[in-house]
Amino acid sequence: MAFLVAGTLRVAAHMADAQDSLARKGTYSLRAPRAALTICSPEVPDSTVAILEATLQALGFHSCQRREASAQGFLGELARFREQLDAQGGPVSCALVALVAPREQLRRPQLLVRELSRCEALQGHPKILLLLSSAPRAAPEPGAFLTGLRELCGRCPHWSLLQLLTEVFGLASRESCRASYCPVLRSSLRGTLFLQEAGLWDQEEGSPGAQYDLSGARAALILAVLRERPGAQRDVEALRGLCESLGFQTVLRTDPTAQDFQEELAQFRERLHTCRGPVGCVLVALMAHGGPRGQLLGADGEEVQSEALVRRLSRCRALRGCPKIFLLQACRGGHRDAGMGPAVSPRFWRWLRPSPPTPSHADVLQICADAPGGPTPESLDLADVLRVYAATEGYVAYRGERGSDFIQTLVEVVRAYPGEDLLELLAEVSRQVCALDVLGPDCSEPRKACPEVRSSLRRRLCLSRAGVAAPGCANSGSPLTHSRPVGRGASPSDLVQVSNPQPDAGS
Template sequence: MAFLVAGTLQVASQIADARESLGRKGKYSMRGPRVALTLSSPEVSASIVAVLEGVFRTLGFESCQRREASVQGFLGELAAFREQLDALGGPVGCALVALVAPSGQLKQPQQLVRELSRCGALWGRPKVFLLLSSAPGAAPEPGAFLTGLSELCGRFPHWSLLQLLTEVFCRTAEESEATYCPVLRSSLRGALCLGDAEPWGPEPEPSPTARYDLSGTRAALLLSVIHGRPGARHDVEALGTLCQALSFKTTLRTDPTAQAFQEELAQFRECLDAHRAPVSCALVALMAHGGPQGQLLGADGREVRPEALVQELSRCRALCGCPKIFLLQACRGGHRDAGVGPAGLPWFRRWLRASPTTPSHADVLQIYADAQGSSPFPTAGSSDQADILTVYAAAEGCVAYRDETGSDFIQTLVEVFRADPGREVLELLTEVNRRVCQLEVLGPDCPERRKACLEIRSSLRRRLCLQA
């Protein structure tokens, strides 16, 4: 009996600690040590590593390690780092890993991300990856991204990391003469403030010029396969109502074929280019079944790549420098995530009234940038990929859940955006992800409870607020 009581209290303590990791007001509390690791290939200049170490110190990281290795050795070094953290015997507040290598050599960074996500000491805690490319033979001095990040971290310690990165992205694009823009991928469930300042204090308001001007026309295109997707009509109705409330002129097309997906995007782009008044924002929702490699399936069962649809709208002249939002409600594979966390008996869950698990893909922020401003990182964006916000209903390779009442993603998004439409969009989407991550799904073809997690990709260069 004493063993069972002790086990119950241990699980309760772990769950309480995971809850506290998000702190008050949806912010990570950062309790526990902050650890940083720089993995760099031998070709990387010492000046770049020095700037990184300065950024780490500014952000309050007590432990900053550096290991030099070939790119092929990064995985082994990261596994050793994970084992080191687990050996600490307690939770870690935050981990920041900088991966610096010549352009094109970091071809499968997700393996590295998954390795650190297995760390028990980081369960429910933020894991930040800074993936920096360096061009062989380029000047050894850091470029606009690193210098801007170093400066802003010191000037605005109250700002969340996503807010800081948006400002850095803006400066990077300006200094590179709009030829390159970094990209971030986030599954964070709360605001992440890394500065030494008290994270619960008020955040300083950014200057008005740091926001997108949304005074022009707003246009939305909703493409949804209804047939064979129970609840899809509820998503269309809810999203249509939200778009109307946010002053978007909305076009709806249901049951498009794969070819029609492409044709509708092309026609949407042409209409915006022909619009006489200025256009300030576009929103495209793509809702369909998904293929095993993240494809969208049209009503005819044929495939279309969502990247091709994003690229189509990127060519829109009327939207140059304006935000382009893509919402993708579709499966990205067949994996069903059981989540990670302390193992407990089913009755523990009912007694504690909380799920003891979080999605295994949650709490990760990846930043893809160029260390020297000379050539874009392979998965970062060129200038025509700037100002794009893409939100996936599921992590890469995972199932997106939906039932007769609609999808978890769309229904939660509409609820959050309607409650506080004037809030910055990245902050709203982080809250959407937090709520989706709390849900447990018990589907008709899945007897065990499963978790879901959003993926937010952004190359936005200003704060985006859909309502003044």
């Protein structure tokens, strides 16, 4: 009996902590213990490990395990770390795993992410994976990146982790002598993460001052397949209205073929080149059925690669140094996520109110400090890029008659707080989307969707219309605006809950 009572109380405490992990209106609670693990390949210098451990302490991880392993042993070491956390019998408020190895050994981080996400003690809590290349010519050297992060933590303890990383990305890329250097983060966080205790109380100290200058022209391109995608029209209208309210001149093309996707993007890029003044910001929304290899299906059923479109526009000379936002409402595979909840014996359900499940890949932050040639090859041309996906890699993105949860929630949140940091707003979008249950057309059980953010932004990005200059592009009276009629949409407040959702998957 004592064992049963102890087990029940332990599960109840776990549930209460999971329910409270985002109780501060989208801010993670870090009241439970934290855990950190460093896995280094044998050739990593001790000096680099020492700097890493000092940085982890500055971030609030006061004790850190250190293990040495070859690339083949990384997954096994992480599995042992996960088992150790689960064996403690209580929740862990945050876990950070740092991998330091030659660049070629860091190519498959998703296997490690899946292993860490299996940890029951971390369900509903942030999981951070830091990838550092130990290559002799890494740009910058791992120690330089870590030192910058540690010093910034000391000066600005009230900044969130995403704000700290954005600032460090900017400092690192400006100081790097290699033109190909571009750090990047990949996030499914559902809230703001302050690793310093001061972050919860010292908000009056202000936010990062380094912001993108959005006083130049703003341009948006919306390419949306409406055919056989019920509700897509609602998304188009909601997003178009948001863009125009924020001062973006908007190009809208509905039902593009695969060739049209490429041609419209090329024409959009050419218009940007002919602008008389500087371009402040661009936004591109791609909405279509999708597939597991990043392909989008045009209205003709032919495929076009979304990543190729992103790279093509990102390399536009007129956009060097300005933020480029890509929104992708499309499936990225066929997996349907039932979500994860605490493991509880059925006999306990009558006494305990279970916490709602969270998507399996939520609450993860990957930081690639030396991206070229590594897990997500980037170049300076792809700096200042923000990609936002409606679903994590390999999973279905849902859409219903009243639109998609992702687009409708994003529009509602940005309309409400246009002057806030967009990265933080996207975490709030993820929180709201992840809280919803959807019923797909081919299953009777509730399913979950989890947006994913990839960012190489180097400054704070706020889309407030304040300070927007009059657009100044050549060759027209209304140079960046044309569309086919798509009908009226509904207000954002009508569109948050999806009914009878359909997956945006390709055939």
